[in-house]
Amino acid sequence: MEDYKVKVQNVTKEYDLFKTQSEKLRSFFSVSKKSVPHFWSLMGISLTIQPGETLGLIGVNGSGKSTLSNIISGIIPQTTGYVDVRGETSIVAISAGLRNNLTGRENIRLKSLMQGMTNEQIDEVMPDIISFADIGDFVDQPVKSYSSGMRSRLGFAIAVHIKPDILIIDEALSVGDDTFYQKCVDKITEFKEEGKTIIFVSHSLKQIQMLCDKVAWINYGELKMVGDTKEVTAKYREFTKWFKKLSKKEKHEFETKRKSIQKNFSIEKYQKKVAEEMQKNAPDEKNVPAKVHKLFYGSVISEKMSVWNQLLTWGVLLVVIFFCLVNISGYSVGHIISDPSALIHPSHVLHLPGVK
Numbered sequence: 342m343e344d345y346k347v348k349v350q351n352v353t354k355e356y357d358l359f360k361t362q363s364e365k366l367r368s369f370f371s372v373s374k375k376s377v378p379h380f381w382s383l384m385g386i387s388l389t390i391q392p393g394e395t396l397g398l399i400g401v402n403g404s405g406k407s408t409l410s411n412i413i414s415g416i417i418p419q420t421t422g423y424v425d426v427r428g429e430t431s432i433v434a435i436s437a438g439l440r441n442n443l444t445g446r447e448n449i450r451l452k453s454l455m456q457g458m459t460n461e462q463i464d465e466v467m468p469d470i471i472s473f474a475d476i477g478d479f480v481d482q483p484v485k486s487y488s489s490g491m492r493s494r495l496g497f498a499i500a501v502h503i504k505p506d507i508l509i510i511d512e513a514l515s516v517g518d519d520t521f522y523q524k525c526v527d528k529i530t531e532f533k534e535e536g537k538t539i540i541f542v543s544h545s546l547k548q549i550q551m552l553c554d555k556v557a558w559i560n561y562g563e564l565k566m567v568g569d570t571k572e573v574t575a576k577y578r579e580f581t582k583w584f585k586k587l588s589k590k591e592k593h594e595f596e597t598k599r600k601s602i603q604k605n606f607s608i609e610k611y612q613k614k615v616a617e618e619m620q621k622n623a624p625d626e627k628n629v630p631a632k633v634h635k636l637f638y639g640s641v642i643s644e645k646m647s648v649w650n651q652l653l654t655w656g657v658l659l660v661v662i663f664f665c666l667v668n669i670s671g672y673s674v675g676h677i678i679s680d681p682s683a684l685i686h687p688s689h690v691l692h693l694p695g696v697k
């Protein structure tokens with residue numbers, strides 16, 4: 342069996358850019374394919390992370406790093422593709438999961454319980470988490486009153502103390518002060534020494550170079566490069582240097598072009614391309630399109646209703662309405678079927694008091 346901790350294969354993520362909630366609801370029930378603008382945040386990412394490896398995710402703002410780490414941590418589903426996270430994994434994405442209305446202490450208990458810890462284990466680790474987070478009396482205040490630094494410190498403290506198998510750190514070190522930063526780096530190093538797997542999302546190439554064994558550069562929804570930390574960060578630096586030298590107009594044009602590719606991405610064409618490549622690499626392989634279809638959709642729960650499900654929903658709704666009307670009319674179902682007009686001439690005659 343292939344030895345990996347995390348494997349993502351041909352992963353895409355599509356967002357519908359609805360303007361209002363009602364537009365979203367209408368589209369859910371609509372059978373017609375009236376187009377809503379789409380945006381493909383990821384356009385086919387494949388990578389593996391070995392046990393004990395620290396993978397850095399880099400890329401410009403909006404390139405899809407958080408989308409990918411959220412998919413790996415199970416916070417959001419992928420649109421297509423295969424995601425396998427192995428072992429007894431308890432993943433914590435620091436940027437996510439704190440409940441604003443609960444206090445720091447309640448959040449610690451909630452997240453720890455969700456990770457499968459018992460109340461005794463939580464009581465034992467609680468003082469360590471509070472001390473690591475260094476949020477003082479705020480621990481009994483609702484998280485909504487915290488500064489971004491305090492939130493991040495609490496998130497990080499919980500994440501590292503509940504001892505996950507895979508730790509996902511998404512931009513968490515950018516908000517703390519130097520002392521906290523050093524504490525986090527020490528903790529991450531401790532994790533690495535214990536052989537834990539880490540996914541580290543950061544804009545700081547210095548942090549990436551210090552902590553990561555391997556780096557994946559996500560560029561406007563695509564995996565531009567994955568491999569040795571030094572090589573990938575050097576290429577990324579070249580790119581950012583080139584980008585910074587562009588004029589404001591050129592930067593805008595470049596970004597508009599990239600975003601337009603993400604808006605017009607065709608999943609059907611991509612699926613076809615993957616099938617062609619697979620067939621080219623293994624000419625004797627049978628049923629390649631079906632295999633690729635399974636790879637794309639086999640482990641995905643559709644966020645949208647298929648046409649059949651929509652028709653079924655409408656069918657059930659109409660049957661329910663029909664039986665309600667039959668009930669109100671007072672006739673039998675057989676009678677209504679033979680004479681549908683009876684539906685609008687109920688058999689009951691309402692006698693109002695004092696009216697003959």
Ligand SMILES: Nc1ncnc2c1ncn2[C@@H]1O[C@H](COP(=O)(O)OP(=O)(O)OP(=O)(O)O)[C@@H](O)[C@H]1O
Nearest residue numbers: 356357380382400401402403404405406407408409
């Ligand atoms: N819920 C959503 N609906 C629509 N678009 C979204 C949604 N979430 C993310 N996106 C878009 O997907 C793209 C990728 O976002 P993501 O947050 O993954 O990027 P990122 O690389 O983590 O960016 P940053 O470095 O700024 O945190 C962005 O263009 C973003 O606008």
